[in-house]
Amino acid sequence: MYTSIIIHYDEITLKGGNRPFFERVLMNNIRESIKEIGYNKIYKEGGKIIIEIDEDTDLEKIKEILKNIPGISNFYFAVSEEKDLDKINKKTVELILRQAQDDKRQAQDDRSDKIKTFKIEARRSDKKFKFKSPEINAKTGEYVLENTKLKVDVHQPDLEVVIDVGNKDCFIYFKKIKGIGGLPVGTAGKLVSLLSGGIDSPVASFMMMKRGAKIIFVHFKNKTINNTGDGKIKNLVKKLSHFQGRSKLYIIPFEEFQKEIIAKIPSKNRMIIYRRIMFKLAGMIAKKENAKGFVTGDSLSQVASQTLENIGVIYHSANLPIFPPLIGMNKQEIIDLAVRIKTYETSILPYQDCCSFLIAKHPETKAKLDEIIKQEENLEIDEIAERIITEIKPEVV
Numbered sequence: 001m002y003t004s005i006i007i008h009y010d011e012i013t014l015k016g017g018n019r020p021f022f023e024r025v026l027m028n029n030i031r032e033s034i035k036e037i038g039y040n041k042i043y044k045e046g047g048k049i050i051i052e053i054d055e056d057t058d059l060e061k062i063k064e065i066l067k068n069i070p071g072i073s074n075f076y077f078a079v080s081e082e083k084d085l086d087k088i089n090k091k092t093v094e095l096i097l098r099q100a101q102d103d104k105r106q107a108q109d110d111r112s113d114k115i116k117t118f119k120i121e122a123r124r125s126d127k128k129f130k131f132k133s134p135e136i137n138a139k140t141g142e143y144v145l146e147n148t149k150l151k152v153d154v155h156q157p158d159l160e161v162v163i164d165v166g167n168k169d170c171f172i173y174f175k176k177i178k179g180i181g182g183l184p185v186g187t188a189g190k191l192v193s194l195l196s197g198g199i200d201s202p203v204a205s206f207m208m209m210k211r212g213a214k215i216i217f218v219h220f221k222n223k224t225i226n227n228t229g230d231g232k233i234k235n236l237v238k239k240l241s242h243f244q245g246r247s248k249l250y251i252i253p254f255e256e257f258q259k260e261i262i263a264k265i266p267s268k269n270r271m272i273i274y275r276r277i278m279f280k281l282a283g284m285i286a287k288k289e290n291a292k293g294f295v296t297g298d299s300l301s302q303v304a305s306q307t308l309e310n311i312g313v314i315y316h317s318a319n320l321p322i323f324p325p326l327i328g329m330n331k332q333e334i335i336d337l338a339v340r341i342k343t344y345e346t347s348i349l350p351y352q353d354c355c356s357f358l359i360a361k362h363p364e365t366k367a368k369l370d371e372i373i374k375q376e377e378n379l380e381i382d383e384i385a386e387r388i389i390t391e392i393k394p395e396v397v
């Protein structure tokens, strides 16, 4: 029975002069993600985005998609009606009865009526509409009282019915569905995310998407020690693509670098130098992609490479700013978020990260920059890097 979806956006409202740009990007992102399901029209009206849909549209599917689009604060399924109070009243009752029926069907063993009370909340953006909001509340409320068994409860109603008189149509709806908020992907520019197969880096990537960054994924892989294929990494990217649309993934072969490092670097420093090289290679990808920085899943002191000293020495190798959004989060908080964004179940599948293969029994925890730079001078990796990065092509997942 629903004919429209009304979308309220999040922080875009703070954006003053840039607002049309943010709105345009959000509309495009929405259009792109729902094009397979199909819709009739999408447009902007008075600080909201409205999608017109066919009555037989798969609401569950479209709900799952909209819940994952950064920039959407909340949305509603609504019916539209002409701006005529008699028609609005009839439609409101029809909608309430339908909802009560649906709820009853869902709670099969509980035969009692769950929806016993209601409240009408009228809004009037069309100031020329002849009834003011309190009058609509009173008149429609009365009609609902006469034509259903429901009672009014203005404080804690089981059902809150919004009657939104816009400039073109009137929308009637209830049940707010929460989105993830934040800003539309793409409004901040691009970032290269260093994606391992672990729990943390997918969560970090999600957090930066939510702040408007379009993420380009880079994964370093040693094919010899990890011959399980790229399925796990691609699946992680696929899950993250629910939030930003199709994503580019670069899988960079790492074994040649690893051989050089193992041959020339004492084991306690290998991890640090390995991660410095990762940033240099990721920097070459960032240049290709015109990205403005990096994302990592670092969390302070979680593992040996994440002590303050080591983070300082590792990040020093990057030519662009690094954003580690999990830096102050506890492992459990990160896990909770991984579960919520549905990357957790993939992240915990077995996978030998080329990085963990390098871990020494007693890794350095207080690296010194000059010492590390000196050891790095022995490495002959520039040509390898140049060749690999020139040849590499991203996959679109």
Ligand code: ATP
Binding pocket: 193, 194, 195, 196, 197, 198, 199, 200, 201, 202, 218, 219, 220, 221, 278, 295, 296, 297, 298, 302, 303, 305, 306, 353, 354, 355, 356
């Ligand atoms: P994660 O759970 O994200 O793997 P972690 O706690 O295991 O993180 P490390 O293995 O030290 O920590 O890695 C720290 C960060 O370095 C990762 O979050 C990721 O951004 C990056 N990283 C590590 N290994 C790789 C890899 N093979 N490819 C790309 N990035 C990597």
Ligand code: MG
Binding pocket: 196, 197, 198, 353, 355
């Ligand atoms: Mg890891």
